[in-house]
Amino acid sequence: MEIWQNTFRDKLYRLALRLLNSSDDAADIAQDVWLKLWQRKEEIPKLKNAEAFAFTMTRNLCLDVLKSARLKNERLDQKHENSLSTSNTDLLERNEQSQLIHQAINNLTEQQKTVIHLRDVEGYELSEIAETLNISENNTKVILCRARQNVREAILNFERHEQEAYSGFTR
Amino acid sequence: MSEEMELKNFFHKTSILPDEWKAYKSLFTYFENESAKKIPISKKTHHQKNFWWIIGIGLSTAATFLLLFTIQLPTTQKELHPLAVITKQHDSMYGKSVLQKKSETKKPAKKEEPEKSKPARTIIGDHPSTILAFKNEKVSNSNVDNTIRNSLAPLDKMEDINQALQKFKYFDLMNKYLPNLTIPVIKEEPLK
Numbered sequence: 026m027e028i029w030q031n032t033f034r035d036k037l038y039r040l041a042l043r044l045l046n047s048s049d050d051a052a053d054i055a056q057d058v059w060l061k062l063w064q065r066k067e068e069i070p071k072l073k074n075a076e077a078f079a080f081t082m083t084r085n086l087c088l089d090v091l092k093s094a095r096l097k098n099e100r101l102d103q104k105h106e107n108s109l110s111t112s113n114t115d116l117l118e119r120n121e122q123s124q125l126i127h128q129a130i131n132n133l134t135e136q137q138k139t140v141i142h143l144r145d146v147e148g149y150e151l152s153e154i155a156e157t158l159n160i161s162e163n164n165t166k167v168i169l170c171r172a173r174q175n176v177r178e179a180i181l182n183f184e185r186h187e188q189e190a191y192s193g194f195t196r
Numbered sequence: 197m198s199e200e201m202e203l204k205n206f207f208h209k210t211s212i213l214p215d216e217w218k219a220y221k222s223l224f225t226y227f228e229n230e231s232a233k234k235i236p237i238s239k240k241t242h243h244q245k246n247f248w249w250i251i252g253i254g255l256s257t258a259a260t261f262l263l264l265f266t267i268q269l270p271t272t273q274k275e276l277h278p279l280a281v282i283t284k285q286h287d288s289m290y291g292k293s294v295l296q297k298k299s300e301t302k303k304p305a306k307k308e309e310p311e312k313s314k315p316a317r318t319i320i321g322d323h324p325s326t327i328l329a330f331k332n333e334k335v336s337n338s339n340v341d342n343t344i345r346n347s348l349a350p351l352d353k354m355e356d357i358n359q360a361l362q363k364f365k366y367f368d369l370m371n372k373y374l375p376n377l378t379i380p381v382i383k384e385e386p387l388k
């Protein structure tokens with residue numbers, strides 16, 4: 026039970042991290058959601074899908090954080106930029122491709138981010154994701170397809186630029 | 197879902213891939229790495245944060261007080277000019293305290309009489325222990341003598357001490373020229 030709790034809390038944290046790009050804020054959100062779930066523990070067995078409910082709560086809280094204060098958003102952007110700039114120095118040491126994928130996913134819309142995260146990182150079914158986002162399954166499939174397409178295009182564009190740069194260098 | 201799992205396993209296991217597929221391998225690797233992320237456990241508790249916060253406030257307050265005291269102390273300890281000390285002595289001798297004089301000076305200008313009430317002071321005598329007296333003030337000779345005598349009293353004591361030490365002045369010479377001389381013990385008789 027405890028292992029499940031920890032893993033599920035990690036899942037909430039990862040989703041919040043995906044949406045907020047801030048480790049501290051994501052941890053706070055995960056803790057808040059966990060606390061709210063604990064306070065409503067008597068209602069949880071009545072729910073059809075508790076995990077989807079928790080993910081919905083996490084997503085809503087993250088969106089609240091993003092929307093509530095413009096300053097907060099700027100701070101988060103700053104943090105994100107800082108993290109990118111610092112990680113740029115490690116770009117040669119770390120996997121360049123994974124960095125590119127990270128950026129490509131971060132450039133997606135909130136909905137696309139959530140869908141691709143829940144599907145490809147957490148491995149949830151489309152029906153569960155649809156329930157979390159309160160949309161139809163077909164709609165979820167379309168969103169996922171577009172999100173993957175955008176990521177693929179970002180990767181292909183990067184490779185094309187790299188090849189052009191390499192060919193220009195050899196000439 | 198099963199197809200996705202197959203693809204995932206394929207890219208996970210296969211190491212030799214064509215260049216155009218390498219991006220997909222890194223994509224699946226990225227997803228795997230992301231799924232392994234865990235919530236960070238902050239070691240600092242609220243109690244610890246509060247503790248350091250209180251200590252910081254305490255130290256800053258103490259430093260502020262210390263700074264204030266060090267700034268104020270030199271201003272309170274003013275050394276009086278020797279002339280002012282003598283003036284004080286004079287005033288006390290004539291039964292006037294310094295505070296009274298101050299209060300007199302604070303009186304409004306209307307009530308104060310013209311310069312008659314404020315006579316200029318003159319210095320009597322050349323010795324450092326001279327006193328200041330008002331121009332029109334009658335200073336009795338006995339008072340002046342007493343003041344001078346009191347101020348010279350320490351010098352008289354010094355003369356006594358010098359006389360007492362006069363005995364020992366020749367000890368060095370005796371030690372130098374008569375090293376083997378034994379001095380007989382003289383019994384001191386009580387003074388009459």
